[in-house]
Amino acid sequence: MFxxxxxxxxPNVDWLNTRGMWTLYVLMLLMFHLFLLSIPVxxxxxxxxxxxxxxxxxxxxxxxxxxxxxxxxxxTDQGRFRAxxxxxxxxxGIQYTTTKKFFTILPIVVYLMTGFYTSYNNTHFIIxxxxxxxxxxxxxxxxxxxxxxxxxxxEMKLPRNxxxxxxxKGP
Amino acid sequence: MPMRFSRTIFIPLIAFPILIAxxxxxxxxxxxxxxxxxxxxxxxxxxxxxxxxxxxxxLGVHGMRxxxxxxxxxxxxxxTAKEKETMLKEWKPEPLVSxxxxxxxxxxxxxxxxxxxEGKVGKYVVSGGKKYLNLASYNFxxxxxxxxxxxxxxxxxxxxxxxxCGPRGFYGTVDVHLELEEKLARFMGCEEAILYSYGxxxxxxxxxxxxxxxxxxxxxxxxxxxxxxxxxxxxxNIKYFRHxxxxxxxxxxxxxxxxxxxxxxxxxxKFFDRDDVDHPSRRRVFVVVEGLYANYGDLCPLPQLIALxxxxxxxxxxxxxxxxxxxxxxxxxxxxxxxxxxxxxxxVTGSLEHALGSTGGFCCGSSFVVDHQRLSGVGYCFSASLxxxxxxxxxxxxxxxxxxxxxxxxLKTKSELMHKSLSRINGLTVGSWNGSPIQHLxxxxxxxxxxxxxxxxxxxxNKVLESGKTLFLTSKYAPDETIAPLPSIRVLVNAxxxxxxxxxxxxxxxxxxRNVLGHA
Numbered sequence: 100m101f102x103x104x105x106x107x108x109x110p111n112v113d114w115l116n117t118r119g120m121w122t123l124y125v126l127m128l129l130m131f132h133l134f135l136l137s138i139p140v141x142x143x144x145x146x147x148x149x150x151x152x153x154x155x156x157x158x159x160x161x162x163x164x165x166x167x168x169x170x171x172x173x174x175t176d177q178g179r180f181r182a183x184x185x186x187x188x189x190x191x192g193i194q195y196t197t198t199k200k201f202f203t204i205l206p207i208v209v210y211l212m213t214g215f216y217t218s219y220n221n222t223h224f225i226i227x228x229x230x231x232x233x234x235x236x237x238x239x240x241x242x243x244x245x246x247x248x249x250x251x252x253x254e255m256k257l258p259r260n261x262x263x264x265x266x267x268k269g270p
Numbered sequence: 271m272p273m274r275f276s277r278t279i280f281i282p283l284i285a286f287p288i289l290i291a292x293x294x295x296x297x298x299x300x301x302x303x304x305x306x307x308x309x310x311x312x313x314x315x316x317x318x319x320x321x322x323x324x325x326x327x328x329l330g331v332h333g334m335r336x337x338x339x340x341x342x343x344x345x346x347x348x349x350t351a352k353e354k355e356t357m358l359k360e361w362k363p364e365p366l367v368s369x370x371x372x373x374x375x376x377x378x379x380x381x382x383x384x385x386x387x388e389g390k391v392g393k394y395v396v397s398g399g400k401k402y403l404n405l406a407s408y409n410f411x412x413x414x415x416x417x418x419x420x421x422x423x424x425x426x427x428x429x430x431x432x433x434x435c436g437p438r439g440f441y442g443t444v445d446v447h448l449e450l451e452e453k454l455a456r457f458m459g460c461e462e463a464i465l466y467s468y469g470x471x472x473x474x475x476x477x478x479x480x481x482x483x484x485x486x487x488x489x490x491x492x493x494x495x496x497x498x499x500x501x502x503x504x505x506x507n508i509k510y511f512r513h514x515x516x517x518x519x520x521x522x523x524x525x526x527x528x529x530x531x532x533x534x535x536x537x538x539x540k541f542f543d544r545d546d547v548d549h550p551s552r553r554r555v556f557v558v559v560e561g562l563y564a565n566y567g568d569l570c571p572l573p574q575l576i577a578l579x580x581x582x583x584x585x586x587x588x589x590x591x592x593x594x595x596x597x598x599x600x601x602x603x604x605x606x607x608x609x610x611x612x613x614x615x616x617x618v619t620g621s622l623e624h625a626l627g628s629t630g631g632f633c634c635g636s637s638f639v640v641d642h643q644r645l646s647g648v649g650y651c652f653s654a655s656l657x658x659x660x661x662x663x664x665x666x667x668x669x670x671x672x673x674x675x676x677x678x679x680x681l682k683t684k685s686e687l688m689h690k691s692l693s694r695i696n697g698l699t700v701g702s703w704n705g706s707p708i709q710h711l712x713x714x715x716x717x718x719x720x721x722x723x724x725x726x727x728x729x730x731x732n733k734v735l736e737s738g739k740t741l742f743l744t745s746k747y748a749p750d751e752t753i754a755p756l757p758s759i760r761v762l763v764n765a766x767x768x769x770x771x772x773x774x775x776x777x778x779x780x781x782x783x784r785n786v787l788g789h790a
Contacts, residue, residue, distance in 0.1 A: 200329045207322050214319060224315060 111170055111180070112188045116198045128156055128209070146217040150227055153213040157206055157230040164202070165237045166251055182253040186237065187244055194240040203238050206231060374749035377721075381728040382744065383735055390415045393764050395741055402735070403771055405761050406743040410596050410681060410707045411671060412766035413627030418670065419663045426662035434655045438465075439644070442655035450665045451632070457668055458594075458602060458620070459612045460634035464643050467656040469621035471649030472631030473589045474500035476619050477558065479646040480585075481506045485554040486526070488519060488584070491753050494564040497589055498752050501558070503648075510753065513566065516574040519557070523582040526555070555584040561593030561604035565745065565755040567702025567710045569597065572608045585616040595625025596707050601671055601678050625671075628664035630656040681707055681765035684772060688763050691776035697787045698759070707765075710745065710758040711779075724757040730782045731759060738778035 114120055132152045135143065143151075169181035180188060190196040210231045217223035236242060246252040349357070365372075388396045392415040395404045413419060426446065436442035447465055454463035466472040477500030481487055485506040489497065492513040501508050511519040530550040557579070559570040570588075579586060590603040598606030603620070605612050612618070617635045622628040633640060633647070643650055656664075671677060682705045689704040698711040717723050724744065731742040745760040759779075763772070 195329070195332050200332070204326050204329055207326055211319060211322065219315060228318070 109180075109188055109191070112185055112190075115185075115189060115202070121201055125205070128152070128205075131156070146220065146223060149213040149216040150223050153206075153209050153227050154230045156209060157234045160202070160206065161234050161237075165234070168251070168253065183244070184237075184251070192243060194243070199238070203235070206234050371749055378724070378746070378749070381724055382746070383728075383732050385735075385741070393766055397741075400739075402739055402741040403767065403775055404741050404764070405775060406741050407764075408592075408624035408762055409627065409764050410625045410762070411627070411677060412764050413625070413667050413670070416627065416667075416670075419627060419666055422666040423659040423663040426659040430658035432659065433657050436654060437652060438650060438655045444655075444658050444661075446658045446661040446665060447655060450661045450668075453665055453668050454620075454632050455634055457672060458618065458634045460618070460636070460640075462637040462640040463632050463634035464640050464647065464650060465656055465661070466631040466633065466647070466649050467653050468629070468649065469591060469623040469631035470496040470499075471653065472621065472633055473497050473587070473591070473619045474503060475647040475649035476617060476633050476643060477501060477556075477587060478504035478648065479643050480617070481554060481556050484552075485556065487556045487558055488522060489558040490514065490560065490563075490570070492563050492566050492755060493558060493560060494589070494591070495748050495751060496591070497558055497560070501752075506556075513563075514568060514571060516571055516578065519575075520578055523578060523584070527582060555582075556587055557584050558587045558589070561588055561590040562597055562703075562706060562708065564592050564708065565710070565747075565758075567706045567708040569593070569604055569607065569703050569706070572604050572610055576610060576614055579614075586614075587617045587619070588615045589619050591619065591621040591631070592624055592708060594620035595671060596678075596681060597705070599678060600673060600675055601625065622660075622664040622667075626664050626667045628667060629660045630664065677765060681763070684765055684767060684769075685709070685763045687769055688761060688772050688776065691773055692761065692779070695776070695780045695783055697783045707763040709761040709763070711761065712756050712758045716756060720754060720757055726786065727757050727759050730779070730786045733782035733785055734778050738775075738782070740775040740778050742775075742779060 132148065135148045135151055136145070164186040165184050167185050168183060183192075186199075189198055210227055213227050214224065217227070385395070385397045388399075391404065391407055392409065393404060393412055395402050395407075407414070430444055430446070434442040434444060434447075438447065451463045451465050454465070455461065466475065473496045477487070477497070481504040483505040485504070486509065487501060487504070487506045488509050488511055489501060490513055491510045509522055511522055533550050557575065559572075559575065561572075562569055572588075575586065578584075588604070593603040593607075595601045597603055600606065603618070604610075605615060605618075613636070615635070617633065617639060619631060619633045622630045622632065633643060645651065685707045686704050689700060689702065689706070689709055692698070692700045692709055692711060695711070697714055699714050700709055700711055702709045711727075713723055713726065717726065727744045731744055734740055734742050742759055742761060745755075745758045747754050747757075
């Protein structure tokens, strides 16, 4: 992270940029899936476990990326970052960066695999698709700093120059 | 709202609603093989997965290849060695202080007389072989040049050396600091006092130690430069009320109260309206006032302020930089003058630089409040502590003035006399409180611009310097004052000056005003 000689400029999300973190993330997801598979309950068949993995992972990433805002452990005095979710803070809000691509592709891949292992069953398909959309839609560039129906909004009464000062760069 | 548009969003956005709407057409045979499943699956299901795959491919081939967490370093890496060389050659450092600022300081300075003092700057100053009565130094109790204090300072140098060589929390504390803090707390009637090494840094560290972004500060328009710096550093929301106008402050507080009621009564969506830090319940409100205004020489109406505090619930920061050691029967400041218990003020800051003839400042209040500054007061944590010799002499000065009611009575009499004599001058008005040792004289008829007012007043003081035996100076304001006060001649009374000296000084000023302004 500090290889370029400059310190991390947003410690909230910079840890997501490293290759090691991506590997760990995938490994932990795999471990979680194996853990679910190992539970000796008859109802937890392979298709059910895949759907569970998909849904719970999406729920986790929804909370982590799209519900957590600013610096979660600080109360006040955060300035403009207070209104931004973790996803919006990644790479200063620049779109299509490698980190963002990785964390977009990952749930899609899990979804496709889930579709395969559930034999394209209707019920599983509906549950998994809805679950996927909850994490995929907020990741689209169009939804950057957009709060649908005011969900998870922050009332910012900062001066305009502070509230709108985020870097906005296209691909 | 930045509307960043990309066609790719339509792939999943259009596919999903169609899929949901037409889901009933799917193949529902559970016995089919995997191949049959894929082939027999609803074409919409199939289309959705294909579009997701296309999206993955799109992301994969998308031109953006950003691998670094640091955009600056990344863009630097893309430069060739030659480009870097050119950039380095073209780079010119920005001046630390803008040229406009420097020019404006120079313009102010060019008007003021150049006085080179020979010897101590006490009750009298000698410049160019001529002896002047000094009405331009904050030497209210004539402690500058006091032999007892000088002996104390000398003894302290022999014992501790010239400096403490570290901040208070980092090997910079010696016994005289602790002793002085204890004495100051006792003198001011507070639980605890904290010592700063520079008077100006005291209030400008104390304000940001408590008031943060999102908090609200009401402040008097006439507040001095140190307070203004503190307000800027705190990053709080600032609201100014007219100088000493408690009705204006009340109307502002009433507005705030009304807004708060609206915000508090608004139905709160518990789950969605998270981290609403601007909510009134999470915002601190402060009122910052000066005890004796440096730029006006008048007292703050403390009793009315306390009444407002009871009504609207806010915290009071009182800057007693100029009132400690000058105002009140025993020099305890405006609280003593108005007979208000010290405990009703949340935080008091004072200075050792003016009446007490030393250097540094202090802040006092309850232990709970003051102790916070030992880790949050920027000036306390990051400056070398007050040199022990200055702490020792300030401590001695406190002993000298403590319970010395005669001294303060004397200062008040002299101030009143000076106020009375200055009030008689035709062409200038004295807006200051009659018992104040700081008297500000402003033009009765302002010329309309600060620059020409300043020129006129400086002409008057220069005239006195030429023909008289008194040193008057115009007040000095920084070019970046938030609200610059009108230019004035600042007269600073010293308790040790005789009645005759003060009267003749006022007469000299009167004569110069007649000369310059051309009054009969």
